[in-house]
Amino acid sequence: MVEYDEFGPEKIIDVYHPKSGMRGFLVIDNTALGPGKGGIRMTPSVNIDEVSKLARNMTWKCAIAELPFGGAKSGIIADSKQLSSQRKKEMIEAFAEAVKPVCPSQYIAAPDMYMAEEEMRIFVNANGSRKSATGKPKDMGGIPHELGSTGFGVFHAAKAAVGHLNLDMNSVTFAVEGFGNVGMFAAKFLTEHGATLVAASDSRGTIYSEKGLDFKDLSRVKEKEGSVVNYRKGRVLSNRDIISVDVDMLIPAAVPNLIGIGDVDRVKAKIIIEGSNIPMTSEVEDLLARRKVLIVPDIVANAGGVISSYAEYIGKDDKEMFRLVEKKVSSNTKAVLQCVSDHAESSRHCAMKLAKERVLRACKFCRI
Numbered sequence: 001m002v003e004y005d006e007f008g009p010e011k012i013i014d015v016y017h018p019k020s021g022m023r024g025f026l027v028i029d030n031t032a033l034g035p036g037k038g039g040i041r042m043t044p045s046v047n048i049d050e051v052s053k054l055a056r057n058m059t060w061k062c063a064i065a066e067l068p069f070g071g072a073k074s075g076i077i078a079d080s081k082q083l084s085s086q087r088k089k090e091m092i093e094a095f096a097e098a099v100k101p102v103c104p105s106q107y108i109a110a111p112d113m114y115m116a117e118e119e120m121r122i123f124v125n126a127n128g129s130r131k132s133a134t135g136k137p138k139d140m141g142g143i144p145h146e147l148g149s150t151g152f153g154v155f156h157a158a159k160a161a162v163g164h165l166n167l168d169m170n171s172v173t174f175a176v177e178g179f180g181n182v183g184m185f186a187a188k189f190l191t192e193h194g195a196t197l198v199a200a201s202d203s204r205g206t207i208y209s210e211k212g213l214d215f216k217d218l219s220r221v222k223e224k225e226g227s228v229v230n231y232r233k234g235r236v237l238s239n240r241d242i243i244s245v246d247v248d249m250l251i252p253a254a255v256p257n258l259i260g261i262g263d264v265d266r267v268k269a270k271i272i273i274e275g276s277n278i279p280m281t282s283e284v285e286d287l288l289a290r291r292k293v294l295i296v297p298d299i300v301a302n303a304g305g306v307i308s309s310y311a312e313y314i315g316k317d318d319k320e321m322f323r324l325v326e327k328k329v330s331s332n333t334k335a336v337l338q339c340v341s342d343h344a345e346s347s348r349h350c351a352m353k354l355a356k357e358r359v360l361r362a363c364k365f366c367r368i
Contacts, residue, residue: 002027002052007059007359008071009052010036011102017094020087024076024095028107029055032363035104036072037062037306039112039135040095040123042088046075057277058306060355061299065328067310072107074099080114089122096126109133110145110309117144134309143312143321145305151185151253152322153304153329154275157296158190158249160333161271164341165294168194173212173247175199175269177239178254179228182275182302184219186251191215195249200228201242202254208245209234243267252279259284267293274298282348289346297351300332 002009011028025048028036038058041051051073059071076095080088092115099107109123110133120136127133136142143149162169172195176183179200187197197215199208204227207213213234221231229236243250243259244266252258253275259267260280264287272288272295274280280288285295304325311321332354339350 002049007056007363009055011106012048012052013099013102014048015095015098017091017098020090020094022076022078022091022094022098024074024098025051026074026099026102026107027052027055027072028102029071029073030059030359030363031070031106032359033063033070034068035070036107037067037069037110037309038071038073038107039110040074040076040115040119041112042076042078042080042091042114044077044079046077048075051075054277057299059359060352061303061306063355063358064299064332064351065303065307065310066358067306069108069306069310073112074107074109088119092119092122093126096123096132100127103127104129104131108309108313110305111135117142117146131313134312136312141312141315143308143316143318145308146181147308147318148181148185148188149308149321149325150182150275150302150305151187152189153307153325154182154186154251154253154273154301155189155193156304156326156329157301157333158186158195158251158271158273159193160330161273161294161296161337162249164334164337165270167248170194172196172249173198174249174251175201175242175245175247176275177201177242177250177252177258177279178276179218179222180254183251183253184222186253186273186275187215188219198247199237199242199245201239202228203239205229205239206237206242206245207231207234208237208241210246249273252276255279257281259288261287264288264291267291270294272296274301277302282346285348286346294337294340295347296333296336297348299355300329300336300347300351303329303332
């Protein structure tokens with residue numbers, strides 16, 4: 001059920017296109033700081049409740065990153081794996097046409113699940129404005145998310161957390177849930193800076209070796225054979241066993257609600273960097289914080305993607321984008337963790353306090 005409060009959502013638009021069979025929706029949560037920013041996901045199970053929560057997450061994420069964007073998100077109900085390329089194109093075009101009255105004036109799209117740079121090309125061409133989406137192909141002035149901006153931001157959040165605990169990166173072990181675009185790039189940058197990857201998972205399972213996994217070899221196996229479980233130099237576990245691996249740092253980077261209340265006592269990591277959106281509830285975060293687990297919330301840790309979107313939106317190149325991601329994610333992670341130390345509050349509470357202050361300062365309609 002969609003929850004309404006003093007921040008929004010401002011608009012929920014439900015659309016249907018009989019000819020293509022496209023059914024979708026857009027949630028514009030809050031535009032106090034600028035047009036709502038958020039990706040389009042295409043899954044058979046996506047629903048308004050899910051999209052509404054993600055749109056609110058984008059409101060806080062953009063506020064913490066100090067971007068001139070509000071929060072939004074959209075979804076198209078379809079199984080991308082079962083669609084022909086022509087049918088998928090027709091659905092995206094129909095969705096772009098349907099939301100054109102508010103895009104890009106109140107909503108700016110981006111890639112999300114099963115929507116990448118070529119899908120953004122289709123969306124932009126149907127909309128008619130290059131400002132209607134980010135994450136476009138390079139020949140359209142885009143900075144594709146496939147460059148790893150979100151994973152790069154997760155790495156800098158991890159680096160700040162490691163420094164906050166006065167740990168040596170060369171002695172840090174870590175595990176990554178979801179060896180995809182976010183998790184793979186986070187692992188790449190961490191291993192390049194001395195940390196040891198001991199476990200990685202995908203939808204088919206977890207590969208684990210307490211001696212460490214070779215990132216380059218693992219990446220090749222994932223690309224060629226489709227799953228980390230085909231890596232021969234490790235032990236195969238279930239994909240949920242990634243939660244309980246004995247490591248210094250755990251990076252959830254794929255599914256929401258990965259860690260439930262029943263998993264709290266299974267977690268052995270000292271640090272959790274939330275590379276995925278909503279990998280646990282705030283209640284679970286509080287329980288882990290009581291066990292002295294240091295958490296960098298998703299709205300801080302995985303903001304690299306939306307910061308990249310902003311860089312593209314204002315015409316920056318990929319080098320300038322990476323500099324901006326590093327600067328913003330590092331400084332905001334440090335600010336949140338300093339608040340945790342100074343006030344003995346949870347990292348989520350500290351991050352939310354910072355985000356709400358920034359939105360309220362700009363908000364003309366919020367009840368204060």
